[in-house]
Amino acid sequence: MLTPTASIKMPRLTSRGTRDERVIAEECPVALVFDGTTMAVLMATPSDLTDLALGFSLTEGVIDEAGEIEELSVVPGAGGIELRVWLRPRAGRRLKDRRRRLVGPTGCGLCGIESLAEANRVHRAVARQISLTPAQIRTATERLGAAQILNHATRATHAAGFFRPDNDDMIVREDVGRHNALDKLAGALAALGTSGRSGAVILTSRISVEMVQKAAAIGVGIIVAISAPTALAIRTAEASGLTLVGIARGSDFEIFSHPAGVRR
Numbered sequence: 050m051l052t053p054t055a056s057i058k059m060p061r062l063t064s065r066g067t068r069d070e071r072v073i074a075e076e077c078p079v080a081l082v083f084d085g086t087t088m089a090v091l092m093a094t095p096s097d098l099t100d101l102a103l104g105f106s107l108t109e110g111v112i113d114e115a116g117e118i119e120e121l122s123v124v125p126g127a128g129g130i131e132l133r134v135w136l137r138p139r140a141g142r143r144l145k146d147r148r149r150r151l152v153g154p155t156g157c158g159l160c161g162i163e164s165l166a167e168a169n170r171v172h173r174a175v176a177r178q179i180s181l182t183p184a185q186i187r188t189a190t191e192r193l194g195a196a197q198i199l200n201h202a203t204r205a206t207h208a209a210g211f212f213r214p215d216n217d218d219m220i221v222r223e224d225v226g227r228h229n230a231l232d233k234l235a236g237a238l239a240a241l242g243t244s245g246r247s248g249a250v251i252l253t254s255r256i257s258v259e260m261v262q263k264a265a266a267i268g269v270g271i272i273v274a275i276s277a278p279t280a281l282a283i284r285t286a287e288a289s290g291l292t293l294v295g296i297a298r299g300s301d302f303e304i305f306s307h308p309a310g311v312r313r
Contacts, residue, residue, distance in 0.1 A: 050125045053077055055096040055223075056203055074205040076225045078129030081105055084141050094199070094206060094224040095130060097233045098123045101224075102132040104236030108263035112140050115239045171262075174290035177270025178246040180312045183300065185214055186273055190297050193251045196221040200253075209234040212273075213248035227254035228263070235267045245269040256295055258282045265289040271310045273297050278305055 058070040074094060081089040081102060088111070093101060102121055106112045117140035124131040136144060181189070189212035196219055200206045207227040211220040211234060220243070222233035231250065238245060249271035250264050256278035262285065264272050272286070273294040283305045286293045292310025296303050304311055 052125045053095045055094050055199055072202045074203040074225055080131045082131050082133045083144055084136055091229060093226055093229045097222055098132055100233040100236030101229060102134055103239050104232035107239060108232055108235050108266045111144055171285055171288045175265055175268055175270045176246060177310060179214055180310050181249060182312055186297055186302055187300055189251045189273055192219045197223060199223040208253045210251040211238060211248045212251050228259060231260060231263050249273055256282045256293060258285050261285045261291060265291060
């Protein structure tokens with residue numbers, strides 16, 4: 050069985066009464082299966098799925114590095130897609146010690162967590178290696194907007210990009226779910242051997258606590274988003290050493306934590 054495409058043309062009726070087709074973002078259940086046991090079921094865009102599996106494994110603490118995955122396969126089925134991850138023995142034993150189940154629909158990245166402490170986890174303080182100028186923040190958001198190929202076609206997806214001040218190329222991943230987009234980006238960085246400390250994560254979504262937690266897990270020290278953060282996201286970023294820049298629109302933005310990450 051073939052993996053679904055990221056988008057599909059579907060019929061529509063316009064307000065003018067005409068019938069034609071529109072490109073629509075695809076969404077399907079994606080199960081993260083570790084050593085034969087399902088750990089999470091996400092509603093996701095069926096693209097960059099190996100990045101999703103690797104990034105989820107890193108940001109959710111299943112593995113500490115990509116080398117702890119022994120085998121990864123994408124298995125489409127009638128009811129959805131399974132991302133089958135086989136761990137090396139040490140990581141597999143560590144996973145068995147965890148009592149955690151996740152069920153994450155598009156709008157909820159923390160559903161299924163069984164511990165309040167887990168929901169409020171704070172990673173070790175990140176070691177930020179860069180800072181951004183206001184001009185670079187504007188460049189980063191503009192570059193992300195231009196790179197959203199799937200969203201340009203569908204107007205229905207989020208994006209997460211990785212901006213490096215000394216590099217003209219931005220690594221971008223898109224998904225109907227903002228958490229999934231960030232996990233895909235984390236996986237792409239790991240696959241390329243790119244350190245999160247070398248750049249900033251740029252988001253099209255609001256900055257919620259789980260977005261801060263995921264960014265911190267891969268060592269990112271700066272998050273920039275076009276929307277605002279939540280109060281818990283700010284407190285978590287402050288505790289984790291992350292610079293949060295929100296409501297970044299053109300030359301305007303607001304800094305909510307660790308302002309040293311933005312230099313004037």
